[in-house]
Amino acid sequence: MTDQPRRRNAAQTRQALLDVARARFARHGYAATTVRDIADEAGVNVALINRYFTSKEGLFEACLGMAVTDVDRATEQVEHRDIAEVMARRLAGASGDGRTHDALLLLVRSSGDARIDELRRSVLRAISRKLAGAAEPDEAALLRGQVVLATALGIVLLRNTIGVEPLASAGEQELREVFTDLIRAMVA
């Protein structure tokens, strides 16, 4: 917040739209999310979505880009052997840690556009490569990395979006324990 809160600020408005859209796309999916809902929650006029992002799909793609940036930043300085530990901590984090969870959820949501879907696939592959725990994993290791990724996605789904007990309100400690066991069996 280096600049004082101007009432008219394009960058700020753009960011507000991105934040709201990301959360809603992640939690309810693309089709179930309305541009009017997004604009209203962001306290912004609907037309600005098209002005800043061309279309609803453009906004979705921008959200995906932001999520990718988040994932990259969260993993770039982490040693391969520590990835699992970091992911366990993020996953087990309180439900309030929406950013990480939404980033993962976004990666399983589709807008129906083939080009965006391909982008999403490449990101998922990149993540599973890191989860495989090797710089240049062979196919078998990559497969196991993707199974770990599948578990992470499933956990976020069951825990945050659907809210299945006791997983939804499991403590960070015990969840991390289970996830660590899993990783040891899969990629260690």
Added chain:
Amino acid sequence: MTDQPRRRNAAQTRQALLDVARARFARHGYAATTVRDIADEAGVNVALINRYFTSKEGLFEACLGMAVTDVDRATEQVEHRDIAEVMARRLAGASGDGRTHDALLLLVRSSGDARIDELRRSVLRAISRKLAGAAEPDEAALLRGQVVLATALGIVLLRNTIGVEPLASAGEQELREVFTDLIRAMVA
């Protein structure tokens, strides 16, 4: 097929709608699926959806019910200690085995209706209870069962819906191997 194919057959039409709807709801989600799409693919008039299922949500709920029946029938005569093996085989099955995969996918799709969501949660809890491998699992065992369920859901998502390689075209043998390892580490 005990009765000859009459041209007008309510039960047959109803079932055709159910089959198509289940596949589309599972693969594209509730909101992204159109009643007209369902009717067209089933070769049936749109109005019949409302006649037989009251509403789009009614059809969705009926699909969920059918999926529940499928899951029950697939697990009722299986010993607790064999559940994992059975699930591994189903999961690893060819992508053509749509029924099992769609049944799982349906359980992570929401229509937005709170009552249906609660039904869905109870089904997911029941499955994870079986996966926990004990008749009366304690909370810790139940949690691990839900993590296994999360993995299964994530795998179907990545493998069938999104199509991430090499998971999407992994052979039944190797996938089953990995999943068996996972279960051994989680609930064995």
Added chain:
DNA sequence: GCTCGAAGTAAACGATTGCTGACTTAGTAT
């Protein structure tokens, strides 16, 4: 203080959504 471009607003557009009611057709029982 005036101006001019950027930021934001309002209203409506065409298309599509789920759904309904009046209608037609097919099959069966008498």
Added chain:
DNA sequence: ATACTAAGTCAGCAATCGTTTACTTCGAGC
């Protein structure tokens, strides 16, 4: 053969969707 009911059709409703256009308002630079 005829009548009656169930199965299926058709056209259109009201609501909502994403998007566009013309407009108003703010705020910085001269």
